[in-house]
Amino acid sequence: xxxxxxVCVDSDVQLSPEESAAMGPDTEGWVxxxxxxxxxxxxxQLCPVSDATxxxxxxxEVLVSDGPFAETKEQIAGFDILECADLDEAIEVAGKHPVAxxxxxxxxxxxxx
Numbered sequence: 001x002x003x004x005x006x007v008c009v010d011s012d013v014q015l016s017p018e019e020s021a022a023m024g025p026d027t028e029g030w031v032x033x034x035x036x037x038x039x040x041x042x043x044x045q046l047c048p049v050s051d052a053t054x055x056x057x058x059x060x061e062v063l064v065s066d067g068p069f070a071e072t073k074e075q076i077a078g079f080d081i082l083e084c085a086d087l088d089e090a091i092e093v094a095g096k097h098p099v100a101x102x103x104x105x106x107x108x109x110x111x112x113x
Contacts, residue, residue: 001083001084001085001086001087001090001109001110001112002041002081002082002083002109002110003081003082003083003084003087003090003107003108003109003110004079004080004081004082004107004108004109004110005043005079005080005081005082005090005093005094005097005105005106005107005108006076006078006079006105006106006108007076007077007078007079007080007097007099007103007105008074008075008076008077008099008103008104008105008106009074009075009077009099009102009103010074010075010102010103011049011074011075013102013103015102019102022098023098026098027097027098027099030096030097030098031043033096034080034082034093034096038083039082039083039084039089039093040080040081040082040093041080041081041082041083042080042081043078043079043080043081044078044079045077045078046076046077046078046079048075049067049075050067052066052067053065053066053067054066054067074103074104077099077103082107087107087109090107091107094107
């Protein structure tokens with residue numbers, strides 16, 4: 001089953017120098033492991049919310065605004081598309097992601113065909 005995993009981090013999160021230095025290598029290790037297992041199909045880091053553009057259609061008019069669609073402290077920092085046997089495996093995969101220690105991982109199944 002395919003899952004979208006949204007990698008979310010609080011905009012106010014403060015990492016120690018050690019945590020900050022470990023995040024890149026830890027994430028690269030997670031990617032290698034999940035790619036090796038064949039469960040990670042695709043993923044990437046996103047630009048900051050300051051680069052976001054929101055598009056809405058209201059009254060037949062396209063409205064464009066800068067910034068995210070919602071004002072929240074927690075922001076989507078990246079995503080991964082996973083192919084897992086079931087939700088239990090998707091939870092296990094997400095639990096190993098380094099951001100699980102400082103943020104959250106939102107797992108959503110794709111609609112079944």
